[in-house]
Amino acid sequence: MVLIFFAEEERDVKLALFDWEKAYRQIPTRMDQWRYLLVKDFEGRFLLDTQITFGGVAGCGSFGRPADAWKLIMKAHFDLVSIFRWVENNLFVRVQGGNTDMKDVVAQSKKLGVQTNEKKFLPFLAEQKFIGFVWNGLEKTVRLPDGKIEKRISQLSPFLNEKEKFKYEQVEILAGRLNHVAYILPHLKCRLNSLYQWLMSWQY
Secondary structure (H helix, E strand, O other), X not given: OHHHHXXXXXXXXXXXXXXXXXXXXXXXXXXXXXXXXEEEOOOOOEEEOOEOOOOOOOOHHHHHHHHHHHHHHHHHHOOOOEEEEEOOEEEEEEEOOOOOOHHHHHHHHHHOOOOEOOOOOEEEEOEEEEOOEEEEOOOOEEXXXXXXXXXXXXXXXXXXXXXXXXXXXXXXXXXXXXXXXXXXXXXXHXXXXXXXXXXXXXXX
């Protein structure tokens, strides 16, 4: 979606980042569900977590629907070109010279009860890192962060030793990392076939 937007948008744009503080933990559970969420500890006490959890079970809709609603409110309230959301990470896009300030976005979000991660909140700039890539709204380019290519090469180098032995999980992690790189270097996808063939032929 971001790539298509950059390919089609002709105006110069600036980019900013908004990160939900503790994302899922900001979303409350329904009171009529609380009886199913009780946990009894070894001392006989009952514990109740009134917020949705992350990681135990899939809760995509529980967080996704409020986050989508928040996104629509932000787009309606501020002069923005678009907002791209990936779980708790949000890329705000405005035209260069626009009046929207991310401090105002944070203030409006707090009124709605949405807290931001102050360490990951970034103002409008020409470049921002989002979903693992660095996007430039003026030059309409996308690249890997500095040092990322060198890091991937160093992670790949041990696999060039035919005498080396690896665990299934190590190969799986490498394939995932290289697959991410292939999103902006699609001509590398054909090179990943051998890794996936290796995984498919693995003997446990």
